Amino acid sequence: QITLKESGPMLVKPTQTLTLTCTFSGFSLSTSGVGVGWIRQPPGKALEWLALIYWDDDKRYSPSLKSRLTITKDTSKNQVVLSMTNMDPVDTATYYCALLWFGVSNYFDHWGQGTLVTVSS
Amino acid sequence: QTVVTQEPSFSVSPGGTVTLTCGLSSGSVSTTYYPSWYQQTPGQAPRTLIYSTNTRSSGVPDRFSGSILGNKAALTITGAQADDESDYYCVLYMGSGNWVFGGGTKLTVL
Numbered sequence: 571q572i573t574l575k576e577s578g579p580m581l582v583k584p585t586q587t588l589t590l591t592c593t594f595s596g597f598s599l600s601t602s603g604v605g606v607g608w609i610r611q612p613p614g615k616a617l618e619w620l621a622l623i624y625w626d627d628d629k630r631y632s633p634s635l636k637s638r639l640t641i642t643k644d645t646s647k648n649q650v651v652l653s654m655t656n657m658d659p660v661d662t663a664t665y666y667c668a669l670l671w672f673g674v675s676n677y678f679d680h681w682g683q684g685t686l687v688t689v690s691s
Numbered sequence: 692q693t694v695v696t697q698e699p700s701f702s703v704s705p706g707g708t709v710t711l712t713c714g715l716s717s718g719s720v721s722t723t724y725y726p727s728w729y730q731q732t733p734g735q736a737p738r739t740l741i742y743s744t745n746t747r748s749s750g751v752p753d754r755f756s757g758s759i760l761g762n763k764a765a766l767t768i769t770g771a772q773a774d775d776e777s778d779y780y781c782v783l784y785m786g787s788g789n790w791v792f793g794g795g796t797k798l799t800v801l
Contacts, residue, residue, distance in 0.1 A: 609792070617729075617737065617780050619790040630788030633692060666736060676784045677727040677742035684736050 572596035574606075574667050574682035581688050582657050588687060592650040592667030596680075599645050601625055605670035606650040607678060608641065610663040618663075622670060623650055657689045693717065695783055697793035703771045703800055711796045712763040713781030719762035724783040726764035728757060731778045731795075740779075741766060768798075776800040 578590035592606060599606060607622040621641040622630045631639045640653040650667060664686045668678040694716035703709035713726055720726060722744045729737035739748040741757035744764060754769045764783075768775055781793045 607790070616795045617731075617782075617792040619782070619792055622788060622790070624788070628788065633789070668737075671742075675743045675746065676725040677739065678729070678737075678782065679739055679742075679748070681736040681738075 572680045576682045576685040588654045603673040608652045612663040695793040697796045700797045711766045714763040720764045728766045729780045
């Protein structure tokens, strides 16, 4: 059974750095064709892809947020960590991590439940 | 930056058929974009419906189907049911490891 779960602070102050952890089970991030991505959704708005890390440690970022994002993985702990610097109230959103199958079929498969992050002083 | 376009809202009668589309602000959607579709109800995480244009994810009823229609990807719901009332998102693989979600379509069944 594949599961993913996001964890991190519910509240951050403007200008702070947000660090979120995705802890997963049921698959290995060292398996060829596997990736873990981060997607966010501001309240009442659309989904937005943020970042992805692939099995071979290749990392990709949304061009509009690239300067603020860092994604890393710890294969032994089955975790992926996303950091976003210089948080602003417009970054208030539910942040999801999701399993990506890459190769023959490229798509986000299983999703975490999401974690709501509020940016406020 | 490329924008992925979806109808903001759509309405369908119970038992009816509806086709939602996923386009590009510039250019045509083809299978090389690996269009996939996700259903989201309020307060819930997205659920994968369709991937690689027309492959149903495990457990998805066959009333959901995907295709390319003209220059867009399409999600068709045949025999709509009340619990199909949700937000639907498409996402396209833009190459070089980049992905773009559409703005979503709010589907009402009434």
